Amino acid sequence: MMRSAFYVxxxxxxxxxxxxxxxxxxxxxHALDQVEDLQREIGTMREKLVVLKAEWxxxxxxxxxxxxxxxxxxxxxxxxxAPEQFGKVDQIAYPQEEDDLPFLASDDSIDVQGNLVGxxxxxxxxxxxx
Amino acid sequence: xxxxxLRPLARILEAREQGGDPDAIERENKHRRHEExxxxxxxxxxxxxxxxxxxxxxxxxxxxxxxxxxxSSVPSEPRAYAPGAQISQTRADIVDRQGRLMAxxxxxxxxxxxxxxxxxxxxxxxxxAKIFPDLEEDKLLAQFTGTRKFLWIKPQxxxxxxxxxxxxxxxGLLFGPREMRLYPNGPVAAHIMxxxxxxxxxxxxxxxxxxxxxxxxxxxxxxxxxRAGDPLMLTIDLTIQAxxxxxxxxxxTVMNAKGAAAILMDxxxxxxVSLASLPDFDPNDRPSxxxxxxxxxxxxxxxxxxxxxxELGSTFKIFASAQALEMGIVNPDxxxxxxGPIRWGKHRINDFHDYGAQLSVTDIIVxxxxxxxxxxxxxxxxxxxxxxxxxxxxxxxxxxQLTEASGxxxxxxxxxSELSTMTISYGHGMSASPLHLATAYASLLNxxxxxxxxxxxxxxxxxxxxxxxxxxxxxxRDMLRQVxxxxxxxxxxxxxxxxxxxxxxxxxxxxxxxGGYYDDKVIATFASVFPADDPKYxxxxxxxxxxxxxxxxxxRTAGFTAVPVAAEIIRRVAPLLGLKPEIEQPGxxxxxxxxx
Numbered sequence: 001m002m003r004s005a006f007y008v009x010x011x012x013x014x015x016x017x018x019x020x021x022x023x024x025x026x027x028x029x030h031a032l033d034q035v036e037d038l039q040r041e042i043g044t045m046r047e048k049l050v051v052l053k054a055e056w057x058x059x060x061x062x063x064x065x066x067x068x069x070x071x072x073x074x075x076x077x078x079x080x081x082a083p084e085q086f087g088k089v090d091q092i093a094y095p096q097e098e099d100d101l102p103f104l105a106s107d108d109s110i111d112v113q114g115n116l117v118g119x120x121x122x123x124x125x126x127x128x129x130x
Numbered sequence: 131x132x133x134x135x136l137r138p139l140a141r142i143l144e145a146r147e148q149g150g151d152p153d154a155i156e157r158e159n160k161h162r163r164h165e166e167x168x169x170x171x172x173x174x175x176x177x178x179x180x181x182x183x184x185x186x187x188x189x190x191x192x193x194x195x196x197x198x199x200x201x202s203s204v205p206s207e208p209r210a211y212a213p214g215a216q217i218s219q220t221r222a223d224i225v226d227r228q229g230r231l232m233a234x235x236x237x238x239x240x241x242x243x244x245x246x247x248x249x250x251x252x253x254x255x256x257x258x259a260k261i262f263p264d265l266e267e268d269k270l271l272a273q274f275t276g277t278r279k280f281l282w283i284k285p286q287x288x289x290x291x292x293x294x295x296x297x298x299x300x301x302g303l304l305f306g307p308r309e310m311r312l313y314p315n316g317p318v319a320a321h322i323m324x325x326x327x328x329x330x331x332x333x334x335x336x337x338x339x340x341x342x343x344x345x346x347x348x349x350x351x352x353x354x355x356x357r358a359g360d361p362l363m364l365t366i367d368l369t370i371q372a373x374x375x376x377x378x379x380x381x382x383t384v385m386n387a388k389g390a391a392a393i394l395m396d397x398x399x400x401x402x403v404s405l406a407s408l409p410d411f412d413p414n415d416r417p418s419x420x421x422x423x424x425x426x427x428x429x430x431x432x433x434x435x436x437x438x439x440x441e442l443g444s445t446f447k448i449f450a451s452a453q454a455l456e457m458g459i460v461n462p463d464x465x466x467x468x469x470g471p472i473r474w475g476k477h478r479i480n481d482f483h484d485y486g487a488q489l490s491v492t493d494i495i496v497x498x499x500x501x502x503x504x505x506x507x508x509x510x511x512x513x514x515x516x517x518x519x520x521x522x523x524x525x526x527x528x529x530x531q532l533t534e535a536s537g538x539x540x541x542x543x544x545x546x547s548e549l550s551t552m553t554i555s556y557g558h559g560m561s562a563s564p565l566h567l568a569t570a571y572a573s574l575l576n577x578x579x580x581x582x583x584x585x586x587x588x589x590x591x592x593x594x595x596x597x598x599x600x601x602x603x604x605x606x607r608d609m610l611r612q613v614x615x616x617x618x619x620x621x622x623x624x625x626x627x628x629x630x631x632x633x634x635x636x637x638x639x640x641x642x643x644x645g646g647y648y649d650d651k652v653i654a655t656f657a658s659v660f661p662a663d664d665p666k667y668x669x670x671x672x673x674x675x676x677x678x679x680x681x682x683x684x685x686r687t688a689g690f691t692a693v694p695v696a697a698e699i700i701r702r703v704a705p706l707l708g709l710k711p712e713i714e715q716p717g718x719x720x721x722x723x724x725x726x
Contacts (some may be wrong), residue, residue, distance in 0.1 A: 047237055055233035057314035062372030080373070080702055082712040083628050 213308065220309055222352045223361040224323070224345075226368040227403075227587055229719065233323055233345070236312040237336075239292050239305040242285040242333065245274045248302030248536040254444040254522050257298045261291055271488040274302075285328060285336075287309050306333040311345075312563060313413045318372050321407045321433040322364070322532065322585065325416035341416065342431070345583060346533040363587045365401035370394065373702050374404040374658055381695030382408055382673065389427070389674035391434035392699060393568040399591040399667045402530070403707070405565075407434040425643075427674075434672065436530065437538045439561045443636030443688070444620075445657040446557035447503045448606055451491055451673030452574055453518045455505045456602045462492045462609065474549045479504050489702035495609040498620050500556045507555030512546045515554065521580065521597050522570035524562050528584045538563045557636055567657055568670045575610070575668065577661045607632055611662035624658060626700045628711020632667075633658030633696070635688035642677065651675045656696045666709060671696040 060062075069078040142152040189294030225232040227248040247679060248254060251274035259267035262284065273281055286308050287295070296304055311326040324343020329334045336352065340346035348362060374392050384391040411417050411430040419431055426432055454460045465488045477541045485499050494502035507515060527539050541561040541712040543550040553559035564585055573580045573594070580594035598606075613619040620635045636655040639647035654673045659665050675682050676691035685691070702710075 050234060051236065052177060054234050054236055054312050055313055057234070058312075060230075061315045062318055063316060066372070066376070081705040083626070083701065083705055085705065086710050089596060 134159060134163065136163070145373040156519040173677045176307070178198065179310075179396075184481070187714075199573060201420075205386050207563055219359060220335075220353070220355070221311070221326075222354075222358050223362045223693060224247045224352075226366050226371075227364060227401075227640050228367065229361075229363070230312055230363065232319060232366070233311060233370065234312050236308045237309045238286040238288065238308050240308045240336070241282065241287050241292075241295060242282050242304055242306060243274065243329075244280055244302050244304060245276070246279055246302070248274055248300060250300065251275050251302075254298055254300040255304060257300075258295070260301075261294045280330075281384065284330075287544075304333075306335075306387050307694055308336055309338060311338055315368065315372075316414065317410045317412045318368065318375060319366055319405075320413050321431075321435070323413045324533070325413040327416075327488065330467060342534065343413075345434075347531045352464050365396075365587050366585065367706075370649055370703050371404045371406065373706060374699055375408070375410070376408050377515055377699045377702050378671070378695065381598065381671075381698065382676075385673055385676035385678055385691045387691070387694065388436055390436075390695075391438060391564050391670075391672045392696075393435050393564055393670045394703065395581075395583065395668045395670075397567045397576040397659065397668050398581070398593070400569065400583045401587070401591070402568075402583055402585050403667070404703070405435050405585075407436075407438075417455040419562070431638065433532070433534050434674065435564050435670075436528070436532055437534050437563065438672070438674075439538055439541060439563050440653045440672075441558050441561050441638040442564075442567050442655050442657075443557040443638035443642070443653070444492040444498045444500075445567060445634045445636035445655050446555065446566050447495055448574065448610060449518065449522065449570065449632050450503045450506045450510065450555035451495055451596055451604050451609065452606045453510050453515065454491070455605055456598045457510065457514070458527050459509050459527050460491050460506065462605055463490045466494060466502045468494070468505070470501045472501055472504055472552070473550070479552060480514050483692050492609050492612060493671040496612050496619050499617075503555045504552035507551045510550065510551070510555075512548060515528050515551050516546055518597075519554075519560075522573055523580070523680065524566055524570060524700050526562070528563065528565050528569060528583050530565060531585050535565070538565075540566060550724075557638060564655070564670045564672045567655070569655050571659060572668045573597050575607050575665050577664045577665075607662045607665060608661060610634055610659060620687075620689045621658075621693045623689065624656065624697045624700075625672075626660075626697050626704070629700055629704050629709065630661040630663060630712070631658050631697070631700055632660070632662035637687045637692060650677075650684075650686070652686045654686065656692035658696055658700070660700055660704065661709070661712070667707065669696055669699060669703075 020081075069076065136156050137152065138155070138159075141155050143149075145152050145155060150352070221235055223231060226232055233520070243254075245251065246723075252271060255267050255270035255274055258270055259265050265283070270283075283303075284291075292305060295305075307327075311322055313325075322343050324345040325341050326338050326345050327338040327341050330337045340349040340352065343361075345352065351357065352362060371413045373498045378390050378392050381387075382672075390406075390408045390686055392406045393402060393405065395402050400524055409430045417430060419426075425539050425712075427434070427438060432438070451460075455462070460466070467487070468481070468489045469487055470480050470484070470487050479500055481500050482498070484503075485493075485497055489497065489502050491502075491506070493499075494506070516525075524540050525542060527537070528535050528561060540563070543554070550559050567580060569583045574597065575601050576597055578595050578598040581591075584591075584592065601629075612632075613634055614621045614631050616622075621633050624631045624633055634657050635643060638653050638655075639649070640651040640653055641647055641701060652675065652677050656671045658669045658671075660667060661667070673688075673692050673695065677692055679685070680690060
């Protein structure tokens with residue numbers, strides 16, 4: 001009696017394990033398929049990224065930027081960086097106390113060419129850079 | 131199973147009647163029963179053996195079949211193994227010092243044909259000729275209808291062209307994926323990049339091989355699959371390179387030169403920030419080298435900065451004065467006899483102008499006196515001079531990572547006589563490339579430690595062995611500064627306000643191919659350092675055959691040609707390098723106060 005019960009249980013266990021192995025196997029296959037798909041997707045994404053990077057570099061190539069700056073000079077007024085454009089700390093209009101006078105008038109700041117439009121107070125050395 | 135009794139009553143009774151032993155019957159029956167049992171057991175054992183044998187057979191057959199299948203099938207990657215980052219890259223990118231892209235790969239397609247699979251070769255040939263104007267319809271048709279089974283039509287085509295070819299609908303026209311090397315900046319830094327071409331070609335892939343420049347010198351590193359995702363970082367700064375090329379091209383036009391080169395080098399590390407050679411080319415569409423019969427320097431492929439080995443003229447004078455100072459022969463204000471000409475056999479050494487009876491060592495440099503430098507060289511001696519130039523790197527090809535560099539060996543006199551010593555001291559009688567000059571200037575002026583020119587960023591660079599003392603280096607810089615700042619200096623056009631440029635001009639007559647020198651063709655060089663009191667960069671500008679007309683007079687000397695171009699380059703580039711202009715203090719620098 002004990003014996004046959006053991007046999008029945010063992011058979012059931014084998015069947016159960018077999019089914020479990022079957023299910024796991026298919027799950028693994030599915031996961032591997034997914035990994036493969038993802039890797040293919042990563043590959044295409046990477047390829048696209050390379051293309052985008054190359055395009056970015058191509059559109060930002062110095063020759064093109066220079067031509068664009070020259071073409072749009074009227075609007076942007078861009079010129080090559082010149083030594084005169086280095087300023088001094090005391091040429092910068094620092095924000096002042098709020099309750100006091102308003103900010104310095106706009107023509108006291110430095111224009112694009114680095115020329116001093118107005119005089120800044122107090123800045124005795126401000127004339128080093130014409 | 132009917133059980134046979136061991137003592138059947140009938141036989142026992144019979145045996146008793148006849149006086150027999152009933153035990154014998156029992157024994158006999160027992161024996162018979164044992165025999166039966168033995169036979170059954172054997173049968174069972176034999177059956178088990180058979181099952182076991184069958185199982186072993188099955189196992190071996192399974193193993194054998196699996197082995198056979200494995201050996202005959204195509205190997206494949208185990209699917210569960212997840213590779214790292216690199217999937218599509220095969221050749222590493224090249225970036226500039228700020229990480230901006232200078233060379234990358236691009237997937238395109240190669241077009242090939244399999245004529246046996248073609249349906250309508252005539253139509254296909256006609257359509258292909260429409261898509262690619264450089265293909266000839268008759269030739270294609272001949273190839274398609276000939277005996278060939280396979281032929282390449284185009285090594286790489288654009289996506290639009292691919293679609294157009296696809297629309298022909300010809301099953302015999304096929305595409306193979308190709309990775310193409312792309313230089314997004316076009317001709318900027320062309321000579322550094324060099325270019326790439328296809329090596330071994332298969333339908334599914336083609337190998338990319340560097341043909342020149344850094345692509346060739348680092349071919350193995352760039353095509354190493356393990357480092358494909360790790361870009362090669364150069365010391366070049368793309369913005370500065372573009373600015374230098376732009377100014378140099380303008381200068382070349384204004385000065386009517388047929389070629390120009392510029393090198394901007396970090397004085398302390400030897401990192402080349404910009405290296406330009408004009409005329410240049412587009413590495414995406416690298417022209418084929420000129421066939422024989424031409425001077426290689428006529429080709430745009432020729433890298434003048436690295437391969438152009440010329441006599442560099444008076445730029446060498448600073449080496450003679452620095453060595454004389456280093457050896458303790460002179461001081462900056464020692465007076466040297468400059469009465470000329472010096473006669474040596476049939477040779478005469480003369481000055482451009484007559485500078486009177488004597489000049490101080492500083493003035494020899496400032497006014498560029500050949501006679502004075504030759505006198506210094508006489509005191510230095512041939513062996514010492516040679517050893518010093520060797521320390522500065524003038525006896526070997528430069529170590530820069532370009533394939534062309536190893537071929538650019540300086541031309542030294544076969545017999546280093548006293549006359550050679552004197553002529554070499556003012557830059558004649560030996561030839562070197564502008565890159566040699568940049569390296570030597572950097573080594574001499576950075577405080578006196580040798581630098582090795584490099585194009586690849588590898589982290590902090592330790593200072594090299596000492597070439598000259600700090601003092602000699604500082605005095606030399608001061609002399610070069612005076613060449614620019616003094617009223618009678620030869621490079622007064624190089625004054626860029628705020629950057630304290632120091633430098634030395636050099637004008638050398640070009641040698642004729644058959645010996646002798648041209649009267650009207652020169653190489654004008656300006657070797658400069660800025661800022662002179664706290665050196666950061668060395669800039670070499672070389673113009674090939676420049677000539678400008680000033681007040682109806684043709685001027686070829688470097689002071690009128692190379693110097694203004696160099697000044698403009700510094701003006702444009704120094705702010706980009708982050709150098710702030712500083713107003714110079716009036717009066718001599720502290721360095722000149724050193725006395726004997």
